[in-house]
Amino acid sequence: MIEHCKEKYGLDFLAIRDRLQLDFHGTVRLINFIRQKVHEGATLPEEITAADLEDDRYLKPVLDDDALILCLDDLPEAGKPAAAAVPELSQFLSNAGANGAKTADAPMVDSLLLKNAELQAELEQLSKQFSNYRLAVQQTLDQRWQADEDTGDTKPSASSDSKDSKDEKPKDDSAYYFESYAHNDIHEVMLKDAVRTDAYRDFIYNNKDLFAGKVVLDIGCGTGILSMFCAKAGAKQVIAVDNSDIINKARENIFNNGLDKTITLLKGKMEEVILPVKQVDIIVSEWMGYALLYEAMMPSVIYARDRYLDPVNGLLVPSHANIWLAPVSDQEYLADHITYWRDVYGFDMKAMQDGIFADARPQISPARTVCGTPSAFRFLDLHTIKAEDLVFTAKWESTFKQSDSADQLLLDGFLVWFDMFFARSRVDHFIVPTTTAAEWAPKTDKNEERVAFTTGPFGTETHWKQVLMLLDKTKIKETEVVDGKKIAGEITYATAEGHHRGLTLKVTWGVEGQKQDQTWKLH
């Protein structure tokens, strides 16, 4: 933000502060002075002087619920030592200068050295506090300017009333996206998804050596659970970022658990917040959506990885992912949700069936509905994957399995799910594109360093369920499930048009060379 001010507005905040030798109150005055001017729409004077800031009204915050003031509340000790230390320090410096001439005065030197050490410690403490303070100021100003920019560019499009409002749309559905995470329910579901939360906990707690003394970034921290795991595991500093209002609850949770010294919370988009550090050692994030890539949060993780993660030793938690597809045959489901509409209280309601074939549906599918060997079609090494790799076409292949049913089974659709891997290092040669979670990290020993989980139909249910894509039998040719016969094709993941957090999934399939295809939306 500071850089942003400097480049865009020629406002060198730090230089002004230093030039005017502002103490904490002075800095508060400076911020409010700038805000007041911005608020009034006035331009700032060429050179802000101490006289400009004299008016005591600049001690009064310009913005209500100013993050700055919240920050001062959070850090009650920040103001006093800072104000006291500046004169003390300058006194010390002038003493030290004078001292150069009387080096013979040994006790004086000793006491000065002692004093020096004390002050250095104090200075370190202060600069830490000040960086927190700066952060809060940055965020507030960022929000302020962001708000200005937002009103700036939505106004014309709102008044133009044009159909082609594509630029504006992603913003809208993102707002809805972040809003959807503001409530308790969704976090309760996620926290109570033991497959998910246990996996992160087990990896972090069973590998404390990896976390001890490290700087960790938690992307999309939600209620703060992963940040707190990392803090407990010995991380030196955890920076937790989330753009949803749930972060206010995370702040309370972290304070109540006495971890507020270790965890710094930043509200905002990953691409827009400015971290208090240049580099982090570990990125932990629970970014996975339905069919792995729904919600499109991975690009934010990639952005943060490329910008902040130590490029040599930095670790992503989790580290690898694998996406699977299997053919399914599910007469019961078809009867419940499709055949049902043929006769509803005596009426033909088949019109209600339409979308069922167009939408990929997140739902639990019983293992018995899987009628062929699962195929791992996409392997993601999260340390190296690029944003453009998230749109892809991949091959898959499956062999139909014998069923116990006497009836001839028909292919009714495809099921997609994913496995997640938590490796201790950037490179793990044991994870290959066809590895399952159960193979790589068998659940034998609780204290296993390796952790992995599956969201597939053969594992414990998770809140990700699986994604079911039903074949539109009115348009496609039926495929019989014949034991031992191979079925193969391709699957394409693309960003949904007009809904950038959604997915469009296309599957092609064929037995003995005949190719068919169908496309589904996951919105």
Next chain:
Amino acid sequence: MAGEAMDIEVAEQKLKSMDHAEQHYFNSYNHHGIHEEMLKDEVRTRSYMNAIVQNKHLFKDKVVLDVGCGTGILSMFAVKAGAKHVIGVDMSTIIFKAREIAKVNGMEDKITFIQGKMEEIELPFPKVDIIISEWMGYFLLYESMLDTVLYARDKYLEKDGLLFPDKATIFVAGIEDGEYKDEKIGFWDNVYGFNYSPLKETALSEPLVDVVEVKAVVTDPTSVLTLDLYTCTTEDLAFSCPFDLTARRDDFIHALVAWFDIEFSACHKPIRFSTGPHTKYTHWKQTVFYLKDVLTVQQGEKIECSLHNRPNEKNKRDLDIKIQYRLETQDPTRQAEGTCLFKMC
């Protein structure tokens, strides 16, 4: 649960500024899953069917208005019962499906579907003989369409016109719910070793829509609101009601449960259904209000309570609910008194 109802709400708001591709998205099956749930709610749909189809003498040659028609099922029942014409009104895009459905069932000449807000559209008839509507929300009033029904009644219903249904009653009882309260509320005390009390406060302030088993009910039920749809006004939806709950047995009370009954009293043989814990499952389930205290009650003891409900000032669709309770006993250790504030949102 409530989330799905909200999706449709959001869809409707977005709809206005959307192109066709996106309209299709909001018209998609997933977002209309709620209609499948409602149709498959047998208690609901069958009660309406019986109330309409079994009373052909009331519907014959009448003009019927279906407020919030959804897939059009009630409109089609009315046609079956002999209505001269039915007008189905709904704001949601589901109405396009209703139109298709009426057509394939050969009723397109009998039903006019109008998409829009009741308050903004114009009906092809100045007055209607009967208004049918399935307007009820969780706790009867949450996100309900009752205000729209009352608007339609005042503007369009003939002087001697009929309402289907015409009576609604909210009941309350005390329940023993220790295990589930611990799972839902106690959960936040210790989340993987961490104190999550800020989320506990939120959880306590949100009524829980869920199924309550009849054996959990500790007190006699008491009605706290009865609405006569012919006479009530939107002001009646903000109400205060003092009431007593009498313990049927020695037990603990962790929460109050609320549900509602619906009556079609115009029918030849009155038809009613209940959404209470003592009867068949409905998609409305019941609404549970957890108390701060656990009350220890003995058979025959009375708990003095009051329930205040009003729409939230900022967001009219949200409900602010206050429950006060007082247990007076000879045994001072069991005495309890408290006030709980809830917000349905």
